[in-house]
Amino acid sequence: MGLQPYVILSAVVFCIGLFGVTTRRNMIGILLGIELMMNAVNINLVAFARFTGSAAGFIFTVFIISITVTEAAVGLAIVILLFRVRRTVMADHLDLLKG
């Protein structure tokens, strides 16, 4: 098996995540879509690193996984805080900055 099926698989998962981010109304749902997209990028990086024989792709993946965990923690803290203030987690109800 060559590199191509892995790249296509990663593209499919990325696009599903993009669909989730653009269509979900719930903020937690949007975060789940972002996790899917990060995941797809990781598959891509690992596949390219394995097929080119360079270790940098693996290192990048380690960094991406750690940063994603931090991002999820901070993002969900923001969701809980927003919920406490505005009583909603629907992204289209959060229009306080709309002119």
Place this chain on the structure above:
Amino acid sequence: MTTEPVAFWGLSIVLVGSALAVVLSKNLFHAVLWLALALTGTAGVFLLLDAEFLAAVQLLLYAGGIITIVVFAIVVTERLVGERLTQTNMRIGGGTAVAAVLLAFIVTIVGKRPLAMARPEMAGDLTRTIGQALLTRFVLPFELLAILMLAGLLGAIHFARPED
């Protein structure tokens, strides 16, 4: 290697199916559980790519850490609101169009150029390679990552603490 295509297609079906369930299921809790399955499937893909260390990290941090955090967030929010959180999709047509155009774009580009067919031989153990690279060439980003995670931890506590 004859088992690789079978394993790859099986994992692909699991991964794409659970990813679709994540973005389409009405129940937020079910979506999180489907995400756990998708992340586990990704760990399987890493195993197929000979990256055992990354598969372990993926299972521990992603499937273990993120799923736990999200479940906590849902439980806390549901207790605050006092009812089950449902979620719906909006602007499905637009979202589908954006995702489909991007997918067609990537597939066209990937199809135009032949990509590598064979894997080069790995120079030694991958876990050893990653560990050595993290402590020599990438030591500064590694330490910055530690600071970032500490800052994220403190920021999350600061955001989520009760009003006084």
